[in-house]
Amino acid sequence: MAAKKGKLTKVLDHLKHEDPFSKGVAFCPGCGLELLLRFIPQVLGNDIVITGTPSCSAPVLLGQNNQSWHKLSYFGTLMTGAAANATGLARYYKKAGIDNTVVCFNGDGTAADIGFGNLSGAAERNEPFIYICYDNEGYMNTGIQKSGTTPYGATTTTTPKGSISKGKNLRRMNLALKMAMHKIPYAATATLSDLDDLAKKLLKAKEAKERGFVFLHVLAPCTTGWGHAPENTIEVCRRAVKTNYFPLWEAVNGKIKMTKEVKKPKPVKTYTELSKKFVNMTEEDHQILQDDVDYEFCILGGLSQLEGECQLPVSAED
Amino acid sequence: MSSNKYFKHEGPWSDANDPLMVSDTGDWRTKRPIVDKDQCIFCGFCAIYCPIQVMEMVEKSHFKPDLDFCKGCGICAKECPKKAISMEPEGDFQK
Numbered sequence: 001m002a003a004k005k006g007k008l009t010k011v012l013d014h015l016k017h018e019d020p021f022s023k024g025v026a027f028c029p030g031c032g033l034e035l036l037l038r039f040i041p042q043v044l045g046n047d048i049v050i051t052g053t054p055s056c057s058a059p060v061l062l063g064q065n066n067q068s069w070h071k072l073s074y075f076g077t078l079m080t081g082a083a084a085n086a087t088g089l090a091r092y093y094k095k096a097g098i099d100n101t102v103v104c105f106n107g108d109g110t111a112a113d114i115g116f117g118n119l120s121g122a123a124e125r126n127e128p129f130i131y132i133c134y135d136n137e138g139y140m141n142t143g144i145q146k147s148g149t150t151p152y153g154a155t156t157t158t159t160p161k162g163s164i165s166k167g168k169n170l171r172r173m174n175l176a177l178k179m180a181m182h183k184i185p186y187a188a189t190a191t192l193s194d195l196d197d198l199a200k201k202l203l204k205a206k207e208a209k210e211r212g213f214v215f216l217h218v219l220a221p222c223t224t225g226w227g228h229a230p231e232n233t234i235e236v237c238r239r240a241v242k243t244n245y246f247p248l249w250e251a252v253n254g255k256i257k258m259t260k261e262v263k264k265p266k267p268v269k270t271y272t273e274l275s276k277k278f279v280n281m282t283e284e285d286h287q288i289l290q291d292d293v294d295y296e297f298c299i300l301g302g303l304s305q306l307e308g309e310c311q312l313p314v315s316a317e318d
Numbered sequence: 319m320s321s322n323k324y325f326k327h328e329g330p331w332s333d334a335n336d337p338l339m340v341s342d343t344g345d346w347r348t349k350r351p352i353v354d355k356d357q358c359i360f361c362g363f364c365a366i367y368c369p370i371q372v373m374e375m376v377e378k379s380h381f382k383p384d385l386d387f388c389k390g391c392g393i394c395a396k397e398c399p400k401k402a403i404s405m406e407p408e409g410d411f412q413k
Contacts (some may be wrong), residue, residue: 012362023343023370023384024341067337230391234397
């Protein structure tokens, strides 16, 4: 006897547009980036222009030889000038009166390290485009080097585990909070385990883009670089949220609000045990990472509880 | 169109008016997802979490993977709330 048919998940209602990508695309099995990349045009529509940099997304977005993997418009730029190029496109469309959405789609290497000056400048000028950072916590395409968002204790090829080096000995930066402090109309974090939340944030981003710069920070695990089993990609994201390692929040006009409250946060060890990059961490390392996570969440919790007077003036860009 | 007479396209970049490039990603698979139609409650979690988006709706009763492109990552089997999808070794089907 067939099981009782339940309700279809609400996420499918957000997928109103067709998938512009060809089915067989050269991403690793279980890649978080592929899910994100197929999800964005299905929610925002196929009339978006993506700009991006050399990264894991570039071989697919740019195409190979004269053939293409997708039907979207793509503009490939350098890592040092990603946001500046998107600025030019967005200004052109605004001036020409063309209703278009420019999505600057970069990894954490561009957003947090190499192209951060551009990103910060574009946010300060309040340029009308969406900047999406897919955070796989390292330079995965070039061979898993550490980046500014790699967490404490993680093993990468430039912070290996050996007799002297014990994984990354520096703390990660909180890129999304840093961008929210640029007083932009919309900044948010999202991850792949909560696609309903991600779709809502993408739609809000498209709306807020009319008022200025939008920043989205999406945690997208990398099976090859992190060393977790391909089927655990979504589970890794879920545990990152449940341990407060990657809290989900949004800042609308500077007002920070948690979009997913975790009632009883689990210790960060439940997150790190899934990935091989954390396998060499000792108890003390875990304690430092836990303190780092707690510190970030403490600041975020404080900011989200501020009331009333911390609202940005709505006509800030005028 | 382009005034450049040496290239077919506007530049040495890709043109989506041509047929899209497709890799034989089904060939990468080491494990094959098998959907148990009776246990499937038609919730759609396998379809939304599938990175390749190959889970197709069949007659509003269950989902079926497109095995030409399924890379066999196993996310559908892991995320299924009823455990209706099992991953079988691909070698069993090659005989």
